[in-house]
Amino acid sequence: MPFSHLPPPLAAALAEQGYSAPTPVQAAVLEPDALGRDLVVSAQTGSGKTVAFGLAMARDLLGDAETLPRAGAPLALVIAPTRELALQVSRELTWLYAGAQARIVTCVGGMDPSKERRALAQGAHIVVGTPGRLRDHLERGALILTGLRFVVLDEADEMLDMGFRDDLEEILDATPDGRRTLLFSATMPRPIVALAKRYQRDALRISTVGDDRGHGDIAYQAVAVSPADIEHAVINLLRFHEAETAMLFCATRDNVRHMHAALVERGFAAVALSGEHSQNERNYALQALRDKRARVCVATDVAARGIDVASLSLVIHVEVPRDAEVLQHRSGRTGRAGKKGTAVIVVPYPRRRRVEMMLKSARIAAEWVEVPSAAAIRAQDSERLLTTLMAPVESSEEERALAARLLESKSAEEIAVALVRAHAARLPEPEELIDISTRDRGTAGVSTAHHRPGFDDVVWFRMDIGRRQNADPRWILPLLCRRGHITRGEIGAIRIAPGETYFQVPRAVAGRFSDALKRTATPGAEDESGIRIEPSPEPPRAPPRKQHGGANDARRPGGKPPFRRHDKPKGQGPRPA
Template identity: 45%
Template structure:
């Protein structure tokens, strides 16, 4: 009992009965003398025993003689968690911890019958565990009174803020008495959590038991580079390669969870799904199936990444890249808990190499890069399992001895070994064939090229597409490894990446032939076709921010006076020319002279085609006609002759080529 001296005696007995031999770092830190009765802001890695830690920390408030334990609907402590599964898991942990204390624990989570929860809350409740939304709902219904709360614990506080529970959290914290303890536990403490702590905590003690070097030290990180189309096949091969372990596969969307779990089930794997599409009963059944061994694979969204403890979980697969580094850490933290070793594998499409590298760098993780296991590696692993099968060295019991003797007398050792191999392989799903993925370290690296001359060009009807097909087909070169191609009349010059040259040369025939009529020769540098460089030079460059356009800054208003004058007489014209008509300026092609040489007229809008009705009587406006004197120096517009109908045609260009002009509708 020397290891649990700082804990309450009743809780120390519960720890010993549970098999604890020593407390973890975070459990010892919250029981230190400087933390007694103080507000705490605790950050510790996942799987470090935070649930037991805050259970030990608030024991004095719950088991104190002054606590009103017999009052109905007045809990003394409130535990808030982001998800339903985590709330039920926390309640299960605290049930055995407080089993000998006589305290009453209750839960309030979404998806459960709220009437049953209200009946439970109407009686005595000492410790209430729930999710933010359901707790606020009970608070609004007056199902419990927060006036006697002596401690409020926020578990995975950063996740609750990310999920949009800030308003609910503030409602619960404002409703609690000011003289209370507020404990915030999380794996990370971002700025949002620090701001929340400053607002609702009083002189909080910062407890940090995690370092960047020791974070997930029991987890081995691997990154598998695959082609984007082979991502799901790679997941199946990973599960086959790690066949004897439990695994959790994280996807980004609920649709991906549904599709992938269905495909794995069709391959004969015992799989369950965990996402927001399921009701609470189905989610509880999925977690229980993983805990009791009825299911080996769980396909889940990030709802299961926070706090869920699945025993003997050895493998975590990231089918979709996490959104942030914190999500990566919390996903991977489902394995490697309580001192056990685990493996976290990130499935990386070869077009997401840089994004994955940046994500790992932000999380402070170093991953082992490689390719997903292929069919040959999986079959070799299956054979290794047969040779290391523990049943081969165990002794037979009395019920098996007689059958063992009959088999030994009836069959040879080779026949029995063959039957064992076939039986083992018959029960296993066939591995998937994977395409060759790009090398992860060379996916975005600068490539160097070597040049080759091929004895075929434009004179032999060779074109770029056909030459590229020849190189990728018979030459075995990837399209990404083919550089510039220069076609000449009788030959072609091709650049091939340095990393692909050895494979390309190995595919050539003995005399350096790629085909019957095409020979290959290595050259020092290519001959660029005439005009090719000029086209590249004259190609319009895209605009770059911050770059001054060509010719900018070369002209100044003062330079206008220094320009050379044009030859010939210059017509001086004042801005207020009397020849210009007064009145508003009209725009548009209908108001301008068709020849462009006459002055623009002002006045009312030109009337449209004549109507057959009677004309309105009244004096004519003089502004409709120009004086004869003003027309002497003008070029007259050509008017079209009236048609057969007798109507005058509108002014426009003369009729050309015998085409009938299209009559436009007049705009009014």
């Protein structure tokens, strides 16, 4: 339905911005039964909720007038969890209320508080801020709330998660009893329900989160990988999609730092956001994304709250979200305003079942796909290059003159080949991943990796760990590559017995493999350097084991290594047993 019954200045502002009809949440707050009431609104990120609460306040703020009265003590207070979200809300309300001559003051951390106090002293119709800064102004007497008609809590669940309960309660306790309270939250956990019960009267509950809780404009995908290949999978996903802007989510600041360094090393234009970055660094990173100097942002959940980048079309969950709500919050950064987005969950294969259950509980239909291979990525590169070159272009006289000079000395084919090479040279190389689909399990009591051509003349080696220590080829392979300085392609069959593991190495590389093992060994160490690896005769085939199906059956997938991995950040590899 089109917008109706709105004050003329707001209707004109919406038309100028290209709004033809309200989103579901905007339509809900304009319904007759919502007028004049407190509201509890469940709406996903990117659903147009900022404009929604701007519209919900309009009739009470303006009445029959087309402009607001002279600014004095604020009439409305909007509280947001992060500086970025508060600034975004302020920008939205500024254009929405421009025709009504609204004076909007923003109070957030990282800005000069003395300037904010002067702005408040000059009068404001709407104040937008973060809980900590607003509380500070309130306690100093700079923020006067006695004339308040509206309080809006934007992303209230996030504010409670971030520890702002005391700040919120002090601010809300200072507001007059007659004010309306609009509470917007993507989720409704118990603390939010308790907050609404304490500070609202006869609130109308509005939910625009339908049966399909996943965002309608987001395509969800999941990829299962070896824990050692998480980083490689992320690189291939970035290369395959070549999104205008992509956001990668990690669980900790250490993992953000590691992932960001890995991307920059490979030639990606990437920035990082985590709790260790200053406000100036955050501002620089966000501006780099907006002006296209950077195309990838690696962030923690908290650091990414409130970020809105219009060109964001790809979200990669580098580490599995802790629950479905976090998955939706992260993914909701893309697929906004009618644009399509893609959210990919990188799943270490031992956690696949957990992720499947999480997706089922969230009623999200995610497609399980393979990590893009190097061949698939290069094919995509070729198609993208052809599309770019076949598009019509307008050339200057200088450019045509240079093209003529090139054609005088080179053939068209030679120039085309040089162009293709130049294009490929600026792109990071894709990675080769461990194939987790080809391992089969023998019926003779040992696990065997598939036999590949080129392993007819091999040397067998033995490790002093086996099924009783949860040995598993998926983490044994990268261990051998690190200890022996060889590639995955130089490791043949793997046989895991109860107390030891045997594997093949081509005879041509066995000598340097043995030398590397000696250099990387630390006898008695508790990490992987303490595992004894030595040449061995070919192992005998073990007799079939009785199938008891007990808890000690170590052949089940997802075995953990009996050592502590120091080369991977927390969460990106098997944990100690």
